[in-house]
Amino acid sequence: MSGAWLILETSGRSRVGVAVGGAVIAAEDLPAGRQQNRHLLPTVERLIRECGLTPRSLTHIAVGVGPGSYTGLRVGLTAAKTLAYALGCSLVAVPTFAAVAADVPGTVDVIGDALQGTIYVQRFTDGTAMSELRIERFDEWVAQFTPPPLRGRSASEASREGGELSVAGPGVVTFADKLPVHVTRSPVVEPSVEAVFRVARTLPPLTVEEMMRLEPLYLRGSSAEEKAKAATSSSLPS
Amino acid sequence: MTYFLALETSCDETAAAVFTDGLTVKSSVVASQTDLHARFGGVVPEIASRAHLRNLLPVIDEAVRKAGITLADVGCVAVHNTPGLVGALLVGVTAAKALAVALGVPLVAVNHVAGHIYACRMAAGRDIFPCLGLVVSGGHTALFRCDTALSLNLLGGTRDDAAGEAFDKVAAILGLGFPGGPAVEREAAAGDPKAFAFPRAFASDPRLEFSFSGLKTAVLYACHGQDVRQATPPPPGKKRADLAASFQEAVVDALAVKCRQALEQTGLTRLAVGGGVSANKRLRAKLQAACDRAGAELFIPPMNLCTDNAAMAALAVEKWRVGQFAPPDLDAEPNFIGS
Secondary structure: OOOEEEEEEOOOOOEEEEEEOOEEEEEEEOOOOOHHHHHHHHHHHHHHHHOOOOHHHOOEEEEEOOOOOHHHHHHHHHHHHHHHHHHOOEEEEEOHHHHHHOOOOOEEEEEEEOOOOEEEEEEEEOOEEOOOOEEEEHHHHHHHHOOOOOOOHHHHHHHHHHOOEEEEOOHHHHOOOOOOOOOEEOOOOOOOHHHHHHHHOOOOOOOHHHHHHOOOOOOOOOHHHHHHHHHHHHHOOO | OOEEEEEEOOOOEEEEEEEEOOOOEEEEEEEEOHHHHHHHOOOOHHHHHHHHHHHHHHHHHHHHHHOOOOHHHEEEEEEEEEOOOHHHHHHHHHHHHHHHHHHOOOEEEEEHHHHHHHHHHHHHOOOOOOEEEEEEOOOOEEEEEEEEOOEEEEEEEEOOOOHHHHHHHHHHHOOOOOOHHHHHHHHHOOOOOOOOOOOOOOOOOOOOOEOOHHHHHHHHHHHHOOOOOOOOOOOOOHHHHHHHHHHHHHHHHHHHHHHHHHHHHHOOOEEEEEOHHHHOHHHHHHHHHHHHHHOOEEEOOOHHHHOOOOHHHHHHHHHHHOOOOOOOOOOOOOOOOOO
16 A cells, blocks of 8 residues: 555644655654644645645545544544545544554553543553553552552553553653653653554555544543533432 | 635534635535534534534535535635634634645635625625624624725624523523524513513613623523522413513614614614524514614525525635635634724
8 A cells, every 4th residue: 555645643743744655755743832733734735745746646644533632633634534535535544542552562551641630541562452442540540550569450460461561652741740650651652653654554544434524532522511421420310 | 607615613503605706606505513502501612623523524525516516616715714613613724724725726714704794795696885784693793894895893892792692591591492592582472572671781872882791690680589599490481481572672672772873873874784693583673673763774684694604705705806815824713803
């Protein structure tokens, strides 16, 4: 699956890349902050041009679908979906944590801030997902690192299964002060354009219907819906 | 002939339209999110942004197909980039920029509020400028001096709630459901508009401003007395209908009085009205009376052009004619900054 690829990853810091002949030939990180939403498409257009291509010559678009910043992801997905729709090219949805894990050997928990004391977390071994992506309380997740003999089973199981468990992803920075000192922190925080591209090449492109309806990996409703859900469930007889 | 593809995502309607440089609307598709927001009694920004991302491509696709063209026929992309909910606007603005890049065509940014007034020009089928513009919806209540389609000068607006927002909140107080505009109007039909003497803010003041939050509180107190801690909506009946009718009359009076004052102060002889609240029949009657007294002509577009839609972005044609294109790094601008 070669061709000309545009790669977008906007779950945190926005990144844009172009790959031709199976290799990334240009990549750029946008300056951090709200302005990156504004500059995403001009950057895409310039990078394509600098690679000697036109939008029409794109055959595939790969986009990181989170989890991460809701607004950032919506901008990235809107851009990717609309370009794919208007150019008639294939769209590949890349889970952001899979792209993080693609650069981390061994067993790793990829974590990201899910706010209000919770994290997004998913375990990978050598890039292969070993668990579903889920939201968990940070306190409960971090308890597995309690040193022996008190420690929980997950970390010890992981070490029995294939070496030490490390931690990667944007949560490593967010929770830097709360991670126990003995935990191995991977330097891979956000996915590289190369990693997004590598994972994208292993995934099937979306159908037109899937492309039209593609959404970020939110994993939960808006806070208004979550509050309403909590209020309903607490008012039900137990 | 040039085909325009226009997008609207400023609040809770996801819309796309195709029109020509001759202002012929070939298609106008609106996916309403009302059902998603109803149980919250108002628009929830995060829910709106999510729904825009889900709905926008299917809505664009339907608009293009209904117009009987293909994307390759589109010669210009237009988008409302201000004012509105920033997360909602960003979806439309990003999609419009992507379409312009993919199709290699120019992009025009349209002020959503100016679009509401331009809808009057489209419905009239002739020039209506210069005119006084009143935009009255769930998000806006403001008067503008519009010397041309592209020049909008704010004369005054609401100091607190928008009129449509007041309808939503009073509908919640009266237990009438969301959206409040049609619900209150239905209830008011059986009520006495003079039953309760609700306030008309700034009625005898020449300044062109509105305020509806005191009115909302007055309805709450009239409904429940001063102790509103245990407030439950009133049962159906005469009192509820009277409350609805008296509230509606107060809003409509305030809007009509300010329009008449603005016509007198500016010497303008045309009033163009847009926004969802302009669907209210009592408002239409009162504005007609105000225009008759001031010797002015009233323009209110049909329902489908009053509420949020993308066809009203045909104001883009005026900008396109004079080469006012948007920069490639166009941003969503939540606050109104004039045009």
